Amino acid sequence: MKLTVLGCSGSIPGPDSPASGYLLEAGGTRIVLDLGNGTLGTLQRFADPFQVDALLLSHLHPDHCxxxxxxxxxxxxxxxPPRDPVQRRLPVLAPPEAPERLAALYAPSAAERAGTDLSDVYEFRPPPEEPVHIGPFEVRAFPVTHVCPTWGFRIAAEGRVLAYTGDTGPCAELTELARGADVLLSEASWADFAEAPDGLHLSGRQAAEAADAAGARQLLLTHVQPWVEGRAVLEEARERFASAELVEAGRTYTV
Structure with a gap:
């Protein structure tokens, strides 16, 4: 399984990276996890967007969609475009309100928002809390703790497992999401501090604790906010989990 980081900046695009987005490839199938601000440009460096087989959205904050x-x-x-109209409808696994929210994003004006329909280009499906298959990928969604409905994704292919947290605060579901995963791709928005808001994001330390509790083999840290020192986030993660690495936009990793 090949993972390409389209963007990894937390909350907003940063000077060196778009916001959150990730391309996964296995057996000729491509899926994209989140598509935040600026990530479509990076995607075109690595894949034809018409050759993406599914889009998975963890939640509907702009830095992810x-x-x-x-x-x-x-x-x-x-x-x-593809001649086959079925091929033109991209499966989108996303929160239930995605059809309306994303139509409003695309609508040419407020007056036309109610009449905007995206069903000619997307096939919306809810996050799969029971496993579903997309080519060689087995995908399962886990609800996690954030300020809006949010899911993490556990994705298996070719005998390997990637767990992606989306945005989350500490919660018990992270252990099941990442249990025994080869790679935990985890948000780590900031270095740990006492006044951090509850249920919003993970620190580097908390991401490492989640990886350790789940028995993950490798921790890839992402979603560091651009006003945060990434090195500090990585250093506190490595104090608890040695196999931690800070991802970089445009880089490809083997899972």
Whole structure:
């Protein structure tokens, strides 16, 4: 399984990275996890967006889904789209309110928001809390703790397992999500501090504790906010979990 980081900046795009987005490839199948601000541009360096087989959205904050608006433009107006109309409808596994929220994002005006329909380009499905298959990938979603409905994804293919937290605060579901995973791709928005808000994000230390509790083999840290020193986040994670690494936008990792 190959993981390419399209963007890894937390909360907003940063000077060196778009917001959250990740491309997973196995056996000729491609899925994208989140598509935050700026990630569609990076995606085009690594894959034809029409050759993506599914889009998984952990939640509907802009830093995880804003580029769906741009993707809609591409899929509707590209001069050479796939001829098969079924192939033009991208499966999107996302929170239940995604059809309405993403239609509002794309709508040309407030007056036309109610009449905007994206079903010609997307096939919306809820996050699968029971395993589903997309080509060689087995995907299962786990609800996690955040300020809006949010899911992490556990994805298996070719005998390997990647667990992706999405955005989350500490919660028991992280252990099941990442249990025995080869790679835990975990948000770590900041270095630990006493006044950190509850149920919003993980620190580097908390991401490491989640990886350790789940028995994950490797921890990849992402979603560090651009005003936070990434080295400090990594150092506190490595104090608890030695196999921790800070991801970089545009880099590819083998799971």
């Amino acid at each position: 804003a580029d769906v608006g741009a993707l809609t433009v591409l899929r509707r107006y590209h001069p050479d």
